[in-house]
Amino acid sequence: MATISLAHQLPTNPRSLTMVMRERYLVGAHIITALIALMFGIFMGPFQAFHRSPTFVRYFPSIPIFSYYYQAVTAHGVMNALFFTTFFIIGFTYFVVERSLQRKLRLGSLAWVAYVSMAVGLVMMLATLLTEPQRSAVLYTFYPPMIAPALFYFGLVLLALGSWIASAIVFLTYRDWRREHPGERVPLAVFILIVNLIVWDVATIGVAIELVFMLIPASLGILQTVEPQLGRTLFWFFGHPLVYFWLLPAYVSWYTMLPRQAGGKLFSEPLARVAFLMFLLFSVPVGLHHQFSDPGVSASSKGVHTLLTLIVSVPSFMTAFNVGAALENAGRNNGGKGLLGWVWKQRWGDPIVALQLFGMLTFIAGGFSGLINASSQLNATIHNTSWVPAHFHQTLGGAVTLTYISIVYWMLPAIRGRQLFSKKLALWQGITWFVGMTLFGLSMGEAGLAGAPRRAVTSAAPYLSERALFWLDVTAISGLILLISSILLYVNIVGTLFFSRRPVEAGEIPITTRSGDTRSPLWFERWGIWLGVLGLLLLMAYGPVFVEMLTYEWNILRYVPVINTPMR
Amino acid sequence: MELNKLERYWLTAVGMMLGAFVAATIVALLFFGIRLPSPVDRIDPQRLEETVFANPGIRQLAGNRYEAYVVAKSWAFEAGPDLGTPPVLRFPRGAEVTFYVTSKDVMHGFQIEGHTANLELVPGQIAKTTVRFNRSGEYAIICNHYCGAGHSVMYATIRVE
Numbered sequence: 001m002a003t004i005s006l007a008h009q010l011p012t013n014p015r016s017l018t019m020v021m022r023e024r025y026l027v028g029a030h031i032i033t034a035l036i037a038l039m040f041g042i043f044m045g046p047f048q049a050f051h052r053s054p055t056f057v058r059y060f061p062s063i064p065i066f067s068y069y070y071q072a073v074t075a076h077g078v079m080n081a082l083f084f085t086t087f088f089i090i091g092f093t094y095f096v097v098e099r100s101l102q103r104k105l106r107l108g109s110l111a112w113v114a115y116v117s118m119a120v121g122l123v124m125m126l127a128t129l130l131t132e133p134q135r136s137a138v139l140y141t142f143y144p145p146m147i148a149p150a151l152f153y154f155g156l157v158l159l160a161l162g163s164w165i166a167s168a169i170v171f172l173t174y175r176d177w178r179r180e181h182p183g184e185r186v187p188l189a190v191f192i193l194i195v196n197l198i199v200w201d202v203a204t205i206g207v208a209i210e211l212v213f214m215l216i217p218a219s220l221g222i223l224q225t226v227e228p229q230l231g232r233t234l235f236w237f238f239g240h241p242l243v244y245f246w247l248l249p250a251y252v253s254w255y256t257m258l259p260r261q262a263g264g265k266l267f268s269e270p271l272a273r274v275a276f277l278m279f280l281l282f283s284v285p286v287g288l289h290h291q292f293s294d295p296g297v298s299a300s301s302k303g304v305h306t307l308l309t310l311i312v313s314v315p316s317f318m319t320a321f322n323v324g325a326a327l328e329n330a331g332r333n334n335g336g337k338g339l340l341g342w343v344w345k346q347r348w349g350d351p352i353v354a355l356q357l358f359g360m361l362t363f364i365a366g367g368f369s370g371l372i373n374a375s376s377q378l379n380a381t382i383h384n385t386s387w388v389p390a391h392f393h394q395t396l397g398g399a400v401t402l403t404y405i406s407i408v409y410w411m412l413p414a415i416r417g418r419q420l421f422s423k424k425l426a427l428w429q430g431i432t433w434f435v436g437m438t439l440f441g442l443s444m445g446e447a448g449l450a451g452a453p454r455r456a457v458t459s460a461a462p463y464l465s466e467r468a469l470f471w472l473d474v475t476a477i478s479g480l481i482l483l484i485s486s487i488l489l490y491v492n493i494v495g496t497l498f499f500s501r502r503p504v505e506a507g508e509i510p511i512t513t514r515s516g517d518t519r520s521p522l523w524f525e526r527w528g529i530w531l532g533v534l535g536l537l538l539l540m541a542y543g544p545v546f547v548e549m550l551t552y553e554w555n556i557l558r559y560v561p562v563i564n565t566p567m568r
Numbered sequence: 569m570e571l572n573k574l575e576r577y578w579l580t581a582v583g584m585m586l587g588a589f590v591a592a593t594i595v596a597l598l599f600f601g602i603r604l605p606s607p608v609d610r611i612d613p614q615r616l617e618e619t620v621f622a623n624p625g626i627r628q629l630a631g632n633r634y635e636a637y638v639v640a641k642s643w644a645f646e647a648g649p650d651l652g653t654p655p656v657l658r659f660p661r662g663a664e665v666t667f668y669v670t671s672k673d674v675m676h677g678f679q680i681e682g683h684t685a686n687l688e689l690v691p692g693q694i695a696k697t698t699v700r701f702n703r704s705g706e707y708a709i710i711c712n713h714y715c716g717a718g719h720s721v722m723y724a725t726i727r728v729e
């Protein structure tokens with residue numbers, strides 16, 4: 001079973017659970033770095049939840065981390081949302097692309113250049129967070145005119161730079177494959193990952209412009225003034241597609257791996273491709289729905305983005321049906337009868353399947369709270385309250401993270417060449433995470449409706465109602481459950497890396513090397529066309545916004561002075 | 569592209585759902601007068617003393633209508649010396665109040681507890697919202713946008729009597 005090959009080759013069996021040396025180092029470096037970033041981020045989370053709870057702080061007033069709330073939230077957001085995700089996604093993409101296309105990455109050694117760039121970025125970021133905690137507490141959205149030390153932004157630039165090199169490598173690899181396989185459809189997993197990297201590359205242009213032309217010059221003292229409304233708009237040009245960048249790799253697992261892991265098959269591959277082309281077109285020109293309350297953006301542009309936002313909910317509904325049908329198929333194959341019998345007949349005892357199912361359950365709740373965010377009027381009641389972190393902990397912290405962890409549970413053994421330390425721990429980790437995130441979503445959501453702001457030491461806030469304070473206490477309980485879950489996760493990771501003795505079990509990775517899809521038109525893969533359409537949509541949705549901002553009657557970047565120390 | 573029967577049903581259902589969402593949004597925007605905040609005016613945050621924000625506070629208009637000018641800065645809302653710190657803004661029940669708010673330094677937020685008023689205060693911009701206070705009681709004005717060390721104690725109060 002185990003396919004031993006020379007160090008520079010690919011495994012002869014693309015589904016082999018054993019990695020060859022090259023894969024092991026490259027993919028392993030990305031995944032393990034991702035897990036280190038997540039570790040820095042994740043262990044802040046429960047303490048934030050504790051610190052927000054008045055009752056908890058009354059009984060335990062002097063936990064050291066409590067002197068650094070905003071520093072902790074900055075580290076939590078930056079490490080989890082930016083570094084963990086990017087490292088994980090790039091490593092996962094390399095692995096799936098190589099195995100599915102059965103060819104080595106083009107310019108594979110550049111992949112190490114990309115890795116080093118991102119890793120140096122991570123080190124710079126950690127160094128700033130630790131050595132300049134006061135000045136770097138600008139949170140992961142780093143809105144001007146609050147300005148952090150330059151190292152903070154350089155860390156982000158290096159992360160983006162590495163990810164651009166990585167996507168170039170993937171695109172070139174695909175192009176070679178495409179030339180050699182005329183008339184064939186690329187396997188769905190690769191199709192999704194290409195869409196994902198295109199979305200990412202386009203979106204990061206916005207934040208790169210903000211970093212290079214506004215934030216870095218301001219932090220170096222070259223600019224004394226900035227334009228906050230423009231900065232925020234450039235950030236959200238990036239910030240919304242960012243959530244699809246997180247989500248699509250999880251969809252790779254749900255669409256192309258879970259059906260086989262669960263014992264069924266995908267309902268419709270052509271519809272899947274349509275859904276992802278919609279993500280490609282509509283996930284960028286919608287950023288203004290994060291800026292409904294902004295004074296400097298006209299209502300008509302906000303209206304356009306609202307309509308486009310409704311459209312981008314369509315592919316997620318298509319996913320619900322397509323993946324749901326695959327699971328129904330699996331449940332019936334496993335002997336499920338009647339209307340809902342297939343739900344119970346899933347492989348709930350297998351952590352790799354169960355974590356993804358838990359992820360989907362939290363995603364359903366998260367998706368609906370997302371539609372509420374998107375409807376502009378309801379948005380005014382929850383904007384910037386703790387409803388918002390409630391929402392994205394169900395989607396990002398719940399669905400996406402659970403799915404990534406389920407991937408880690410098969411990938412880490414493949415990297416290490418040893419079995420997972422404990423399947424039972426893995427299952428309990430999934431259960432506690434699911435319960436914790438659900439309670440977190442409920443309580444933070446309720447607290448938000450009762451007026452509790454996000455990003456605040458609510459236990460010290462003098463203005464909150466009894467009801468808000470009650471739900472904040474409940475959040476602390478969810479934080480405790482999630483702390484236990486995080487410990488279980490890292491026990492299993494450390495156990496697998498250092499203490500697992502048994503060699504990898506028989507089994508396979510559900511990689512598809514040949515698309516079974518014969519119906520999708522081949523022009524689905526004419527990426528030039530799609531980029532053109534995306535360009536037009538962006539011109540329509542963002543053109544007027546930027547024109548409005550760049551033609552302010554007074555000189556752009558002239559009036560608002562930089563503020564260097566948010567803590568004083 | 570050929571689609572089978574189930575796929576076609578599903579696409580039709582999705583299309584109809586999207587149509588309903590879009591229609592609901594358009595109806596809400598056109599007929600129910602649901603309005604999104606739009607630019608009011610820009611302002612130099614370093615020279616607020618040369619603008620209407622030089623004397624923040626409440627102005628009574630005809631009828632039961634008011635204007636309130638509020639300045640946000642790290643880490644307090646300012647509504648003039650008469651209203652105290654943190655300020656207490658009093659209005660009679662049924663008052664319709666238009667708030668004009670701006671920030672002097674970093675980004676702040678402006679949310680009125682229990683009402684649909686939620687503004688991002690972006691330095692360099694004037695934000696505006698209109699609220700009708702139909703129930704008497706005390707409502708917090710909360711800074712809901714992270715603004716530095718004092719963020720969680722930045723608030724004001726509205727008393728409707």
Ligand code: HEM
Binds near residue numbers: 043
């Ligand atoms: C152990 C589980 C976790 C707990 C208990 C937790 C807790 C929290 C809390 C209480 C906040 C709100 C801070 C505030 O608004 O004042 C927060 C914010 C946040 N969390 Fe988590 N979290 C967890 C896991 C995650 C994961 C896995 C991710 C992403 C992969 C994540 C991403 C974020 C982000 C992006 C923010 C926003 C930070 C900001 O507002 O600047 N969290 N988390």
Ligand SMILES: [Cu+2]
Binds near residue numbers: 640675713714719
């Ligand atoms: Cu404030």
Ligand SMILES: [Cu+2]
Binds near residue numbers: 676712716719
């Ligand atoms: Cu604030």
